[in-house]
Amino acid sequence: QHSQALGNHADGEAVAYDVVIVGAGFAGMYMLHLARGLGLSAIVLEAAYGVGGTWFWNRYPGARCDVESMQYSYSFSEELQQEWHWSERYASQPEILAYANFVANKFDLLRDIRFNTRVVRAAFQEEDSHWLVSTDAGNRYQAKWCVMATGCLSAAQTPNIPGLDSFKGQIYHTGNWPHEPVDLSGQKVGAIGTGSSGIQVIPELAAQAKHLYVFQRTPNFSIPARNKPMDAEYEHSWKSNYAERRAQARTMPAGILSELGAKSALDVSAEERLKEYERRWALGGTGLTVAFSDLLKNADANETAALFVRGKIRSVVNDQKVAEILTPVDHPIGAKRICADTKYFETFNRDNVTLVDLRSNPIREASSNGILVGSELYEIDSLVLATGFDAMTGALSKIDIVGRQALPLKEKWRDGPNTYLGLMTAGFPNLFIVTGPGSPSVLTNVIVAIEDNVEWIADCIEHLVDIDADYIEAEAAAEKTWMEQVRQAAEGTLYVHAKSWYLGVNIPGKPAVFMPYVGGVPIYQKICEGVAADEYRGFIVA
Numbered sequence: 001q002h003s004q005a006l007g008n009h010a011d012g013e014a015v016a017y018d019v020v021i022v023g024a025g026f027a028g029m030y031m032l033h034l035a036r037g038l039g040l041s042a043i044v045l046e047a048a049y050g051v052g053g054t055w056f057w058n059r060y061p062g063a064r065c066d067v068e069s070m071q072y073s074y075s076f077s078e079e080l081q082q083e084w085h086w087s088e089r090y091a092s093q094p095e096i097l098a099y100a101n102f103v104a105n106k107f108d109l110l111r112d113i114r115f116n117t118r119v120v121r122a123a124f125q126e127e128d129s130h131w132l133v134s135t136d137a138g139n140r141y142q143a144k145w146c147v148m149a150t151g152c153l154s155a156a157q158t159p160n161i162p163g164l165d166s167f168k169g170q171i172y173h174t175g176n177w178p179h180e181p182v183d184l185s186g187q188k189v190g191a192i193g194t195g196s197s198g199i200q201v202i203p204e205l206a207a208q209a210k211h212l213y214v215f216q217r218t219p220n221f222s223i224p225a226r227n228k229p230m231d232a233e234y235e236h237s238w239k240s241n242y243a244e245r246r247a248q249a250r251t252m253p254a255g256i257l258s259e260l261g262a263k264s265a266l267d268v269s270a271e272e273r274l275k276e277y278e279r280r281w282a283l284g285g286t287g288l289t290v291a292f293s294d295l296l297k298n299a300d301a302n303e304t305a306a307l308f309v310r311g312k313i314r315s316v317v318n319d320q321k322v323a324e325i326l327t328p329v330d331h332p333i334g335a336k337r338i339c340a341d342t343k344y345f346e347t348f349n350r351d352n353v354t355l356v357d358l359r360s361n362p363i364r365e366a367s368s369n370g371i372l373v374g375s376e377l378y379e380i381d382s383l384v385l386a387t388g389f390d391a392m393t394g395a396l397s398k399i400d401i402v403g404r405q406a407l408p409l410k411e412k413w414r415d416g417p418n419t420y421l422g423l424m425t426a427g428f429p430n431l432f433i434v435t436g437p438g439s440p441s442v443l444t445n446v447i448v449a450i451e452d453n454v455e456w457i458a459d460c461i462e463h464l465v466d467i468d469a470d471y472i473e474a475e476a477a478a479e480k481t482w483m484e485q486v487r488q489a490a491e492g493t494l495y496v497h498a499k500s501w502y503l504g505v506n507i508p509g510k511p512a513v514f515m516p517y518v519g520g521v522p523i524y525q526k527i528c529e530g531v532a533a534d535e536y537r538g539f540i541v542a
């Protein structure tokens, strides 16, 4: 089948495809590739002017992935993974973006991607079980299948600080960083936010700015990344065993080949524990949180790791008053996404950096020339917001998605997102979500999660074409059972003891529901495959 103009819509023509894909990040690009492989016509609609999704937008200095580069990449093409060379242990944003472009060219994807095209509405048409997708330019696309490849961390969140509009200087959000170089030298700069983005950008800002004020509400745990140039032998060992290692990674909960400690932190002596934490601290990266089997399940076990990292913060930071403000005490380590840094805590030893503690004194307002905290005005020239995202549902709720009986998705999800396997939601037939709420997504190497979801969706569409089905739709009962499974999986862990974006509590008014599935990649994947093998159990296929 090929795209064709249809004249049957009252207010303008819609171009018809088999599949409309929203988003040209890693999910959308792979979906396009597989849809083509099935002989389907497919189009990707993308708001940006280039591919890469989150890696297109998050261009802030210091942006880098905290999953090792040999693993944070597609596994579907042996040729691709042999051909591409990563220059560092952890890839920087520019290199990941270059990789995304390389993939787009290698698989000739660009000709079916419409850039600078923001999808504003997607409506299900009951009469023919098709989706009608509208863009900000007023163009319309019609397709039987619609795939939301909109990403989990793509709707940047700007905090509601009174007076922010009156600030005369530049405001930069890490999640929407300018594409031209930003020169902050000689400036007084403010930074709000100390999550993964803040922890990466702050050392870079400190190196440029005349003075940096870090406005911190909640301190975070962070482990040194110990990034380094790619070791040729290490790269070779991966490339000689890529298929096997990728398969092994998929047997691990996060889909990352890592050294999972098998013992309880409480079953070993204090000396042994310390030795293991020191070893992992020296290795760098986020592996410290899997040093023992129960760090995310047992509060006492967790506290041993938290104490260790708190001790490290005290030993790195010279001023012990500053160290105390930087020390996280309000959540178990790893219950909020653990951060990996390059000289983050060291940054607070610099003369040109001031840590402002918002816990004792919140931000009152922004003025034309600074930020008012309590009665103190911190004068700044520029403000950097590393204030996070409306995660997992934000990009979807920005689009007016309308299902059966004209029900808006926003309405259906008013009390929290409901999906079956994170892939579909009842009342929205033929609408697939890649790494949706209720899938492991953000708790894993997201490229693994993306590949698994996209392959499942492609297989599903292939099956529907084979049997000439009109639609597939999640059953309400199956969805309810799945959401209960998602809830129960989280309840058994310490994740629910942190006020994190996993729970949506960073967004005013967002219902507090733990969104990702904690069960891990192998269990989730087995469930998804079982459902498909069992004639799409829990779905209505008609």
Ligand code: N01
Pocket: 064, 065, 066, 067, 153, 159, 160, 161, 174, 192, 193, 194, 195, 196, 197, 198, 200, 215, 216, 217, 218, 337, 340, 358, 363, 386, 387, 388, 389, 442, 501, 506
């Ligand atoms: O966002 P966040 P992020 N006043 O939500 C603060 C991935 N990622 O962009 O904790 C003052 O984690 C907020 O404070 P609090 C990764 O999955 C990965 O950093 O709410 N402060 C918090 O400190 C990550 O988890 C990589 O009290 C305000 C910060 O802003 C996810 O993206 C790199 C505030 C937001 O932290 C999101 O990370 C970057 C206010 N009004 C991102 N509002 C890597 O791979 C918010 N804050 C390394």
